[in-house]
Amino acid sequence: MEKRHMARRLRMPRWLPQALGYLISAVCLFWVLHNYPIRELPAALRSLDWKWVVLGMAADLAVYITHGSRWNMLLSPVSRLSFWRTVQAIYIGLFANEVLPLRVGELIRCYLLAHWNDLRISLIFASAAVERLLDGLFMLSAFFLTASFVKGIPRDLTVLVNILGVLVITGVGILIWVIRRQQHAHLVISESRWASTLRHIVEGLHLMGNRHSLSLTALLSLLYLTLQVVSYWALMKAYGLDLSFWAAGGVLAIVRFATVVPNAPGNVGLFQVACVLAMRLFDVEQNDAKTFSFVLFFALVLPLLIGGAVATALTGLNIAELRDRAQRGVESSPDQA
Numbered sequence: 001m002e003k004r005h006m007a008r009r010l011r012m013p014r015w016l017p018q019a020l021g022y023l024i025s026a027v028c029l030f031w032v033l034h035n036y037p038i039r040e041l042p043a044a045l046r047s048l049d050w051k052w053v054v055l056g057m058a059a060d061l062a063v064y065i066t067h068g069s070r071w072n073m074l075l076s077p078v079s080r081l082s083f084w085r086t087v088q089a090i091y092i093g094l095f096a097n098e099v100l101p102l103r104v105g106e107l108i109r110c111y112l113l114a115h116w117n118d119l120r121i122s123l124i125f126a127s128a129a130v131e132r133l134l135d136g137l138f139m140l141s142a143f144f145l146t147a148s149f150v151k152g153i154p155r156d157l158t159v160l161v162n163i164l165g166v167l168v169i170t171g172v173g174i175l176i177w178v179i180r181r182q183q184h185a186h187l188v189i190s191e192s193r194w195a196s197t198l199r200h201i202v203e204g205l206h207l208m209g210n211r212h213s214l215s216l217t218a219l220l221s222l223l224y225l226t227l228q229v230v231s232y233w234a235l236m237k238a239y240g241l242d243l244s245f246w247a248a249g250g251v252l253a254i255v256r257f258a259t260v261v262p263n264a265p266g267n268v269g270l271f272q273v274a275c276v277l278a279m280r281l282f283d284v285e286q287n288d289a290k291t292f293s294f295v296l297f298f299a300l301v302l303p304l305l306i307g308g309a310v311a312t313a314l315t316g317l318n319i320a321e322l323r324d325r326a327q328r329g330v331e332s333s334p335d336q337a
Contacts, residue, residue, distance in 0.1 A: 064307075081113070093108050098305055111326035134221040140168060235296055
């Protein structure tokens with residue numbers, strides 16, 4: 001009894017992660033806006049080369065179409081899913097990430113895909129984890145490629161990436177072991193109080209480990225990354241920055257790794273700081289880097305807000321109701337939702 005009361009006292013308040021996220025966002029925005037001539041931003045936006053802006057936005061749209069194809073391909077050995085339903089779930093999740101803190105869109109998109117296709121939520125979470133492992137491998141490659149020809153990458157970021165690299169490689173190792181040693185995996189988890197849920201995850205991972213579908217999923221992951229680089233590079237061109245495609249890939253990798261920790265909606269503030277620091281590595285003047293961070297943010301976020309709002313409206317619910325349903329669905333039934 002006493003231990004139970006101590007656990008309650010030591011439990012982290014639910015508001016604390018959200019408050020920390022907003023604090024990080026506020027500090028980062030203060031840093032970006034300090035000594036920045038924000039009155040010049042509208043003129044900079046008007047001077048953009050809009051054909052490159054359109055290309056950047058189109059590439060970003062293609063990113064999420066590719067994401068839908070990849071998710072369906074990964075799950076194809078388990079179930080045949082509606083492509084547009086999958087894309088809708090992705091857009092709703094992205095919309096939630098832009099308007100709600102702590103990146104709850106990942107929970108919402110997984111819940112919706114499970115709910116719409118009558119699949120176990122544990123299986124969908126497992127598929128999302130496989131996606132993130134593949135993304136992590138490609139992002140690690142992009143980061144270390146950038147680090148090989150760019151000097152001055154912040155030490156803290158390098159340490160973070162190394163830690164994430166260890167986690168990603170460990171995750172890939174576990175994934176390969178589960179796929180190739182399903183019976184051994186079942187024995188390992190048989191004594192766990194989560195044995196039922198873990199068993200379904202192991203079986204799902206084994207099915208998703210189909211060589212053909214997993215190979216195509218990996219290729220789609222490469223296309224998914226490439227299209228993101230194209231989007232960054234096109235927006236650099238729109239702003240008049242003479243940086244290479246590879247530099248755009250480096251900026252993307254640094255921004256993605258710097259914003260990996262869930263924080264305020266849309267990573268606002270932290271996104272801008274990460275972009276500025278990344279651009280400075282390529283000798284972009286600081287005010288130009290700050291302006292570009294806003295150009296990039298607006299160009300990538302506005303289409304997501306529009307597409308996500310439409311995708312959410314089609315469900316007949318608002319995003320807060322979807323979040324609550326997703327949380328209740330996961331909490332009430334860990335094996336299926």
